[in-house]
Amino acid sequence: MSAAAASSGGARNFIKASCSATTYPALCVQSLSAYAAEIQQNPRQLAQTALSVSLSSAQSTRTFVSKLKKFKGLKNKEYEAIADCLDEMGDTVDRLGQSIKELKNIGKAKGQEFVWHMSNVETWVSAALTDENTCVDGFAGKALDGKIKASIKARIVKVAQVTSNALSLINHYASKH
Template identity: 70%
Template sequence: MRLLPLSRDGYGPCSAILTISNASCEKHNNSRLGLRSQISKPPPEPKWQSSRASNFIKSSCSTTKYPALCIQSLAAFAPSIQQSPRQLAQTALSVSLDRARATQAFVSKMKKFKGLKKREYEAINDCSEEMNEGVDRLSKSVKELKHMGQANGQDFLWHISNVETWVSAALTDENTCFDGFAGKGLDGKVKASIRGRVINVAQVTSNALSLVNQFASKQ
């Protein structure tokens, strides 16, 4: 199995192609991850409308822990997000879910890597299980937010609390995955190849949780 070099955000090989722009790099990664059709893109819209949507995303992302990554991962979906806090949160969760699924699949494949030490295999296996749980929780959060309709009052608080709890738990799963590789005995290509991907997913998930909290605070 051949390990691919990571990009600047630790999530793909496109940094090896120096002529690719940041936007193209993000497009490449989204395509590589198989970003699902649930994040629909409407036809092109007037520039002034697109500009408002982009500014809304930038403003919302400015309060997250990783604003640059937040903008980079969501900018392509400005036409569908518009200026809707709910759609912004929904899209952020969907992006996080797709990246978590791709990372879980990658980690699972790493268990078949030849020459693994026992400690490395155990760490990868544990990480795979943690990522699998994270994917399950993110999937639940996406469905919960999508199907809560126009809930308000106590009903809204119950639904949004479920979403926040699941996303927070998924973030813990992702961090636990990487913590399993602590120690000098696990340095090297295996750790490095997983590290960048897990960190990227954790950062995207952290941003998604922040945007969900923003949406909840505006209701």
């Protein structure tokens, strides 16, 4: 076996082992395995990549929700729920973007400085998760049942799952530092 293949296998095993502690381990492995060469066995890179996957998912979901807002024939309640969800997804994208920058800026930070940066990241990712859940909550009730609710909910749930996994990997990285 070549050194590159061994390294790639080690990275995949690292990802699997790290993902086993997340809430959605199969999704975690599936969403991060493609980045094994970048991640190697680096916990910070793993957390950063998980955040990037979450951000990408949130961005595509925000685009999807924004297209739904333009549908003709929406009920008032549907339009309002979609508009609120769009705001929440915008906040999610902003917070995840801030988190990625903050994690990159940690560099060689130690002690209290590291704790401060990690606290920012954890707070923003937790807030992003709350935004995602708030979006789904906006579609509660029978009046909003239907295809729009189902399609938004499915996408938001996926974003929330990858965000939850990212938060778990971030917390793990922070606790080992």
